[in-house]
Amino acid sequence: MLVFGTRPEAIKMAPLYYALKNCPDEFETLVCVTAQHRQMLDQVLQVFGITPDIDLNLMKAGQDLFDVTASVLTGMRDVLKEYKPAALLVHGDTTTTLASAMAGFYGGVPVGHVEAGLRTHDLHAPFPEELNRQVASKVTRWHFAPTAFSKQNLLNERVPEAHIEVTGNTVIDALLWVLDRIDTDEERKAALTQFLGARLPFDWQNRRFILITGHRRENFGNGFLQICEGLKELAYRYPAMHFVYPVHLNPNVQEPVNRLLAGLPNIHLVEPLDYEPFVFLLKHAHIVLTDSGGIQEEAPSLGKPVLVMRDVTERPEAVQAGTVRLVGADRDRIVSNVAELLDNPDSYKSMARAHNPYGDGKACERIINVLRNI
Ligand SMILES: CC(=O)N[C@H]1[C@@H](OP(=O)(O)OP(=O)(O)OC[C@H]2O[C@@H](n3ccc(=O)[nH]c3=O)[C@H](O)[C@@H]2O)O[C@H](CO)[C@@H](O)[C@@H]1O
Structure with a gap:
């Protein structure tokens, strides 16, 4: 059972x-x-x-x-x-x-x-x-x-x-299964593209975007305020960059995120996505900012640099390999690490290596x- x-x-x-x-x-x-x-x-x-x-x-x-x-x-x-x-x-x-x-x-x-x-x-x-x-x-x-x-x-x-x-x-089993199902089914791919297109008001398949998720209990309160302040600063500093944020349903997340980030033209707050569209989006993302455990495992397989908004992780394998970096729920560290990846192609390249430690x-x-x- x-x-x-x-x-x-x-x-x-x-x-x-x-x-x-x-x-x-x-x-x-x-x-x-x-x-x-x-x-x-x-x-x-x-x-x-x-x-x-x-x-x-x-x-x-x-x-x-x-x-x-x-x-x-x-x-x-x-x-x-x-x-x-x-x-x-x-x-x-x-x-x-x-x-x-x-x-x-x-x-x-x-x-x-x-x-x-x-x-x-x-x-x-x-x-x-x-x-x-x-x-x-x-x-x-x-x-x-x-x-x-x-x-x-x-x-x-x-x-x-x-x-x-x-x-x-087993998350890699799930990820590969879902990606394969999308890749081998043109109709499914078209439906997903349309679904995401209806929620994202920019050309997400060809423009760069940062994918964000966050829901850890230890970040409730000050942590989420810092995360939102960091995102706001980045959105102002990089007006051509898009930020896609499927917002977790927990009220401790919804409240600060909606209060501080709603209405900014390049921040797109959407409801939590089903796994299939989420994976499809992850595949197209430029950088991932997250406090999630599973995404720390999935993103390295797809060669996406991951900045983890926590101070510790139970998944040190990709940190040691250099494709995941801990930045805390800290406004300044979030801003400086994203900025480094956006401004410095060598930094980006060194983190954007596909590997499968998990x-x-x-x-x-x-x-x-x-x-x-x-
Ligand atoms: C830090 C930590 O303790 N995390 C634990 C938490 O999960 P974890 O922190 O991974 O939980 P999340 O809610 O972030 O879920 C991650 C999963 O949801 C998917 N996703 C994410 C956003 C979205 O809009 N749609 C969507 O489908 C991601 O692709 C990923 O596969 O419970 C898991 C199950 O016991 C454990 O494996 C993790 O160790």
Whole structure:
């Protein structure tokens, strides 16, 4: 049984769902969604054509971390009692991950953790994700680590080596699958081009633009003010450059972004995009500014320089390779780093190298090989 509740988990679990479904003689595959983020999860389910077998539908207005944790935990208790899966597969580091892994542990169902071993070693950055993944690791039987670095983090925490498999990240499986679907289907490509064209009032296929996303809890408040101030300064300084920002639905993001950035002629605020148009846009972007985890993995595969608006990252591989740079949620550092990439072609070139430290698109195959032998 696969369980997930948010957009990034769904993107990263979708290829695994299909890989398991393709082996019906070996596995009976069930999907349970908690719908921790209803709308953004549903977008992904639709893109990948997944109909959940179980839907806890637990998102409520005004819920906090206590509410989500408690309702996933008790919801999953009942699901596990009813369906008695042989294994429960969780992903990454959301509250759904933490509470489902705990439910598996309490209920005696072995847990497989996809994207295991990412660490910043700072429980407050990202908050609460670092805690979520550390606790999930404690109760996990099969650790599917995306890189050798994440494996080493687990070994340092005394996870037995026999319980860890380096698989690559399933996000690369998802990315390559979606890109291939766009590239091989002219009608789909035309529809996407039209969809994006209706939302972006400039020639985004031929003009340079910077793609921005941001939603990390630790950036709420001052962090988002700094990010918006930095973007505003850049928009004034580079009037010919376009800035495309799909704005996360969280009110802590919507409020400052709309207040400070709406109405600027070269900043384009759009609703969060479905995965397919987002990937298509990413492929055309000149620079990416983000605090997201998944985009730090996807963008290097496409050769896009990424400036990460955080002080730490659990994904050091691309930072070490020089294609991702940490700039913090800091107005001046955001401005100076973007300016350097725009003004200095050598700097740009040195960051714009396509490489795949996070996987080769075969992560699901490796995960299934482990599950086959249980
Ligand atoms: C820093 C951190 O702790 N991040 C965690 C968070 O995800 P993460 O920070 O990646 O979450 P995001 O909400 O940024 O989602 C990223 C994904 O959404 C896509 N996208 C983005 C914008 C948009 O408008 N449309 C769209 O489809 C991106 O291509 C990417 O695949 O939960 C994931 C799932 O457990 C974990 O893997 C990550 O470690």
